[in-house]
Amino acid sequence: KTVLVKMLCDLHGYITLRRLTTRDLYFAVGRNHRFLEFEEKRREWRRGMYVQMKLLSRLCEDMKDFGLPTNEASRLNQYHSLMLRDVEEVMNIKDYRTPQGIRSFTRVYVVLIWTMFGSYYAWVAQETGSLAFAVCLATTSSLALVGLIKVSMTMEDPFESVGVDDVRTSRDLAEVIFAIKDDSIEDSLKLLANDTDLSLDQIPEVHPPTPTYFLRSQSA
Incomplete structure (x- = not known):
């Protein structure tokens, strides 16, 4: 749970970071300091996601030592590969820019x-x-x-969460963390805010319903 939640927090920080190619950031006075600051955060969150994926693979190998069947371990590794592919696609969408x-x-x-x-x-x-x-x-x-x-x-940056057509990443990722950690949705939003250096007023207040699959797992 901790590994998955940490990876989601790193992903949230990465895709909600300001665009590095905006004019006010690139051409402003003192831009080098600000640019390097944002770039360092971006690199840190990207590295954190890969570290968490590596830990997931190690956990899978540890489970094999404790009796997990080889075919199940292979399936888990396949899921890890698919998840890494999807995460990289999201990062590519975030990084894509029309030439200046x-x-x-x-x-x-x-x-x-x-x-x-x-x-x-x-x-x-x-x-x-x-x-x-x-x-x-x-x-x-x-x-x-x-x-x-x-x-x-x-639409250059669909993850800004300020426009009508933007993706509400805070809400969606908070729902996933809520399902993983069995926390309240408010606690999940606070976790995203704390781990990505955002203020709570930058994250929209939401009260989504409990996911159906989570209700089924509790009843089981």
Whole structure:
């Protein structure tokens, strides 16, 4: 239980850490100190997850010494491999970034495109005889393009838990810890906050129902 909970806390800290490629962090005064601080935390949590996976493998070998059948040990090792694969996929999603050059070009392009299309909207107003229609067309096109770009930038980090479409990692991982440790959901949230250097007000207050599989295990 301790190994699994520690690994989940490390995973939570890793995926909720600020993006290292944000402009305010990368170009701000004193960025080197802040960048190294975040990078050190990121490296520590990543290393912690691999250490916990290694401990799980060792525990499996110890169980073999105490009579665990070889086929069951092989199945456990297979599950460990699948879990490690899924954890690395989550970390890759967290680390993926659109190149900064493309993002900068997009911001400049949004500003300049309307100067190039101004003559087109003037032609539309002249051909249709309606200035209001041309203005509405220009406004709608601008809002649609800016909105799509804003959505794509927001989804750069789906684990921030600040947007509508973000993944609520604190809630989901707290449910798993709740099922593993037989603690209350509030204690699980506090554990995530303490082990990842987050304040409790950064973790949303949730009261999820007890997982069905956990109820079945208790009744058994």
